[in-house]
Amino acid sequence: MGVVIRYVNGSGCVIERFISLVHVHNTSAASLKKGIESLLSTYGLSISSLRGQGYDGASNMRGEFNGLKSLILKENSSAYYIPCFTHQLQLTLIAVAKKHSGIGSFFNTVTRLVNVIGGSCKRRDMLREKEVEKVFQGIAKGEIKTRQGLNQEMALKRLGDTHWSSHYGTLINLIHLFPSVIDVLEYIGENGSDDPQRAKAIDLLDIMNRFEFVFVLHLMKKILGITQVLQRMDQDIVNAMNLVKVSKCRLQVIRENGLESLLLEVLEFCGKYDIAVLDVEDVYATRGRSRRRSEEMTNFHHYRVELFYYVIDMQFQELNNRFDDVNTNFLLCMACFDLRTHFLHSI
Structure with missing residues (x-):
């Protein structure tokens, strides 16, 4: 799973960076969320800091109840989900x-x-x-x-x-x-x-x-x-x-x-x-x-x-x-x- 973060630096500029490829044992939403949490903790970050999520339109990502975006929203209601336009x-x-x-x-x-x-x-x-x-x-x-x-x-x-x-x-x-x-x-x-x-x-x-x-x-x-x-x-x-x-x-x-x-x-x-x-x-x-x-x-x-x-x-x-x-x-x-x-x- 490829992970990219976008953030605003101290000068007010929007920066986008590819962070890492994360190995996951399966593509279930729970497994993906666990992989993201582990990666963010490596850099001293947490899901509570998220203010947005962007994935493709697959059901395991956008599912209303058990999708990755829903699992993260349950933990952080400010992490608004934006679907990928191209997808x-x-x-x-x-x-x-x-x-x-x-x-x-x-x-x-x-x-x-x-x-x-x-x-x-x-x-x-x-x-x-x-x-x-x-x-x-x-x-x-x-x-x-x-x-x-x-x-x-x-x-x-x-x-x-x-x-x-x-x-x-x-x-x-x-x-x-x-x-x-x-x-x-x-x-x-x-x-x-x-x-x-x-x-x-x-x-x-x-x-x-x-x-x-x-x-x-x-x-x-x-x-x-x-x-x-x-x-x-x-x-x-x-x-x-x-x-x-x-x-x-x-x-x-x-x-x-x-x-x-x-x-x-x-x-x-x-x-x-x-x-x-x-x-x-x-x-x-x-x-x-x-x-x-x-x-x-x-x-x-x-x-x-x-x-x-x-x-x-x-x-x-x-x-x-x-x-x-x-x-x-x-x-x-x-x-x-x-x-x-x-x-x-x-x-």
């Missing part, structure tokens, strides 16, 4: 992936894809060579422009569980590298060194060449493109809360007017890479189980209601729940304690 945002994105099986399955597929392609230097080099070859072909045909800063090398990076802006970068790269990734998977499927490796590549090829994968890929690119800016390291509280409001407005605009443009983008992508396009009036075929006749729905209904509207509404609801008016006003009031702001105003 709150992360939880809104994770919630969408966990609550919607289609989105969760999509990110599982992307993780498997990154593991298969990045599992060896040979496969990474193969992807790089395929992409270089396609860039040269595009330049020769006049389809790709050449200028300083263009055509930079891309790769499929592992998704960072605690930094969801990495997901956005990976999706952007996947869209750009899509034909090269397909070529590498086809090669592995035909020439892989063992049966499990070939089976994984063939399974990924099957999933990636489906309309639904392409649709979710572009949908999540749009959503993460709006929200990933909130995780920038240089955000201050006031600017971040304003960006939350802007993000909510942009999500609402996409919900009301963005479906047609998204479908055009998906159809263009499918046409470019020979991916079969579904008939919107056909009955949607659910993988893994059969549907009763009364539950049948068209493809258009599934992609519009169960994916597009539902995912955006879940994202919107999570942002509202975690950054409601009370939390927003509280965070904005906290910004008044920034000494840099007072210094600038005094000038």
Whole structure:
């Protein structure tokens, strides 16, 4: 457990210092509290001196009755709890992936894809060579422009569980590298060194060449493109809360007017890479189980209601729940304690 303290020194300056890594036998709130008490006593400090706590949003930290923040508040009611802003945002994105099986399955597929392609230097080099070859072909045909800063090398990076802006970068790269990734998977499927490796590549090829994968890929690119800016390291509280409001407005605009443009983008992508396009009036075929006749729905209904509207509404609801008016006003009031702001105003 990493422990950082923030305090005001004798000159009135706010100082933040990393103190130590504390070994804990388990992550229960009681064990964490014991570790903190032991560390503070080493420096002649005590929990009674605390005037604030800041942790992530995990239940063992923020639990109302038995969380670490609650155990400390019982001992010191002045140790007010402030949740980590970035982690709150992360939880809104994770919630969408966990609550919607289609989105969760999509990110599982992307993780498997990154593991298969990045599992060896040979496969990474193969992807790089395929992409270089396609860039040269595009330049020769006049389809790709050449200028300083263009055509930079891309790769499929592992998704960072605690930094969801990495997901956005990976999706952007996947869209750009899509034909090269397909070529590498086809090669592995035909020439892989063992049966499990070939089976994984063939399974990924099957999933990636489906309309639904392409649709979710572009949908999540749009959503993460709006929200990933909130995780920038240089955000201050006031600017971040304003960006939350802007993000909510942009999500609402996409919900009301963005479906047609998204479908055009998906159809263009499918046409470019020979991916079969579904008939919107056909009955949607659910993988893994059969549907009763009364539950049948068209493809258009599934992609519009169960994916597009539902995912955006879940994202919107999570942002509202975690950054409601009370939390927003509280965070904005906290910004008044920034000494840099007072210094600038005094000038």
